[in-house]
Amino acid sequence: MAQQFDVVVIGGGPGGYVAAIRAAQLGFSTACIDATKNADGKASLGGTCLNVGCIPSKALLQSSENYHNTLHGFAEHGITAGSVKFDVAKMLARKQDIVNKNTGGITFLFRKNKVTSFLGYGSFKARVGDRYQIEIKDGDKVDLIEATHVIIATGSKVRQLPGVPVDNQLVLDNEGALAIPAVPKKLGVIGGGVIGLEMGSVWKRLGAEVTVLEAAPTFLGAADEQVAKEAFKLFTKDTGLDIHTGIKLGDIKVGKKDVSVNWTDASGAEQKNVFDKLIVAIGRVPNTDNLGAEAVGLKINERGQVEVDDECRANLPNVWAVGDVVRGPMLAHKSSEEGVAVAERIAGQHPHVDFGVIPWVIYTNPEIAWVGKTEQQLKAEGVEYKKGQFLFSANGRALALGDSKGFVKMLADAKTDRILGVHIIGAHASELITEAVVAMEFQASSEDIARIVHAHPSLSEAMHEAALGCDKRGLHS
Numbered sequence: 110m111a112q113q114f115d116v117v118v119i120g121g122g123p124g125g126y127v128a129a130i131r132a133a134q135l136g137f138s139t140a141c142i143d144a145t146k147n148a149d150g151k152a153s154l155g156g157t158c159l160n161v162g163c164i165p166s167k168a169l170l171q172s173s174e175n176y177h178n179t180l181h182g183f184a185e186h187g188i189t190a191g192s193v194k195f196d197v198a199k200m201l202a203r204k205q206d207i208v209n210k211n212t213g214g215i216t217f218l219f220r221k222n223k224v225t226s227f228l229g230y231g232s233f234k235a236r237v238g239d240r241y242q243i244e245i246k247d248g249d250k251v252d253l254i255e256a257t258h259v260i261i262a263t264g265s266k267v268r269q270l271p272g273v274p275v276d277n278q279l280v281l282d283n284e285g286a287l288a289i290p291a292v293p294k295k296l297g298v299i300g301g302g303v304i305g306l307e308m309g310s311v312w313k314r315l316g317a318e319v320t321v322l323e324a325a326p327t328f329l330g331a332a333d334e335q336v337a338k339e340a341f342k343l344f345t346k347d348t349g350l351d352i353h354t355g356i357k358l359g360d361i362k363v364g365k366k367d368v369s370v371n372w373t374d375a376s377g378a379e380q381k382n383v384f385d386k387l388i389v390a391i392g393r394v395p396n397t398d399n400l401g402a403e404a405v406g407l408k409i410n411e412r413g414q415v416e417v418d419d420e421c422r423a424n425l426p427n428v429w430a431v432g433d434v435v436r437g438p439m440l441a442h443k444s445s446e447e448g449v450a451v452a453e454r455i456a457g458q459h460p461h462v463d464f465g466v467i468p469w470v471i472y473t474n475p476e477i478a479w480v481g482k483t484e485q486q487l488k489a490e491g492v493e494y495k496k497g498q499f500l501f502s503a504n505g506r507a508l509a510l511g512d513s514k515g516f517v518k519m520l521a522d523a524k525t526d527r528i529l530g531v532h533i534i535g536a537h538a539s540e541l542i543t544e545a546v547v548a549m550e551f552q553a554s555s556e557d558i559a560r561i562v563h564a565h566p567s568l569s570e571a572m573h574e575a576a577l578g579c580d581k582r583g584l585h586s
């Protein structure tokens with residue numbers, strides 16, 4: 110007889126593993142099925158984020174930034190190093206070590222919370238009464254389990270360029286981009302979005318000539334226009350990325366040792382370049398093929414996502430889906446919050462995920478972070494707003510750090526003063542944004558932030574000054 114569970118989670122990424130832990134904490138017998146293996150063929154929980162996404166990319170961003178700073182950044186502090194070398198193999202090994210610590214941590218948490226872990230691909234086999242049969246395949250090994258509730262958290266994979274399959278030798282997805290064994294002389298990046306900019310920065314800092322080809326006419330269209338403009342200036346001038354927007358890709362030929370790319374630039378001129386490696390980062394598509402959706406009548410929408418309502422309910426009773434495989438931003442923290450909320454809903458609780466207050470961070474140098482509405486969104490919606498802005502170049506801590514690029518911008522409702530959006534480009538923006546997230550979650554006004562004592566000297570004083578600026582009472586600007 111098939112092993113029985115209250116809750117089965119398919120996918121062990123930040124959506125799935127967190128949902129499984131929370132379900133187990135709530136007293137449900139819980140299993141989590143995940144297909145990712147490490148080099149030893151053992152389960153490597155944590156999904157894209159821990160294995161080939163958030164965590165390894167930040168490890169390489171830090172290593173490459175340390176190298177870059179040692180070479181260029183510390184001179185103004187009076188520190189120069191005679192000869193600075195780096196070892197890509199060691200950087201990659203360090204990255205893998207960090208990944209292993211994180212994925213091993215999830216295995217530990219599963220044991221601690223009594224979540225049963227299955228290695229393999231999970232798919233719906235049948236619906237039997239009020240229960241679902243799930244088949245788990247790992248090579249020739251096939252298991253069958255049954256559950257009352259199923260949470261789908263199968264995540265996403267790279268959107269491939271038609272006719273140019275990823276081989277992770279010359280044409281790379283995120284996995285390949287995080288494992289290039291030696292710095293390529295010329296690196297092409299298709300897509301100037303989050304992955305393109307983060308991975309492009311890593312390899313540029315280590316010495317590659319990096320060309321980013323972006324189809325959209327505007328750079329970083331989802332970000333606040335003023336932030337995007339500043340980012341474009343800094344990424345091209347300081348980081349040295351060669352970014353082309355408004356391009357149209359032409360023929361791409363994958364040779365034995367290189368990839369030649371033709372494109373039409375924004376002015377209509379034909380361009381060509383030959384790259385040693387090509388990263389494809391044109392967005393990601395949900396993992397819903399091979400899920401056995403048709404066996405039970407699970408609805409997949411035209412974008413390939415599991416169709417869910419605001420509370421992550423799919424079209425079948427007791428079937429839920431969270432994270433990259435459903436609508437909304439493809440972010441680890443959004444996946445996890447949905448996972449927790451679903452486990453709590455199964456337990457009859459009434460959790461809420463506030464989709465209007467999800468922070469975005471891009472871990473470039475400078476970092477970019479925002480929450481809430483951009484200025485262009487507020488204008489398009491006809492919302493009257495006021496704005497406070499503060500430059501890090503007037504912040505003592507940023508100057509002491511030697512990292513004073515960028516600014517904090519706060520947008521607040523003109524009548525009620527409620528904070529509608531906060532946009533940061535600058536050092537440690539990833540950490541600073543949390544103050545704005547908390548404030549917005551509590552529906553704070555700019556006046557609330559203006560009246561809070563911020564430590565001196567700290568980068569957070571820029572947030573304080575931006576809040577004061579909303580009422581035109583900035584003290585240092």
Ligand code: FAD
Binds near residue numbers: 263264432434
């Ligand atoms: P995933 O993490 O994709 O996990 C899904 C898991 O399910 C995978 O292990 C997959 O192998 C498994 N699976 C799929 N199908 C099956 C099946 N049928 N049976 C069993 N298992 C299956 N987000 C951030 O918030 N911050 C960042 O800094 C960040 N950096 C990123 C950097 C890169 C290079 C990439 C690619 C992504 C990054 N992301 C980041 C996005 C983040 O990784 C995703 O939003 C997040 O991983 C989604 O979580 P998930 O649980 O929905 O899916």
Ligand code: NAI
Binds near residue numbers: 299323324390393
């Ligand atoms: P993305 O959506 O951020 O960027 C893709 C870019 O490719 C877009 O700017 C798009 O206009 C462009 N594009 C699409 N088709 C193209 C074509 N044919 N030619 C040239 N350009 C083309 O997607 P990306 O970078 O692949 O990342 C996927 C997702 O992963 C992100 O949206 C984000 O949700 C997540 N992520 C988050 C990170 C973070 O939080 N720091 C880091 C990395 C990824």
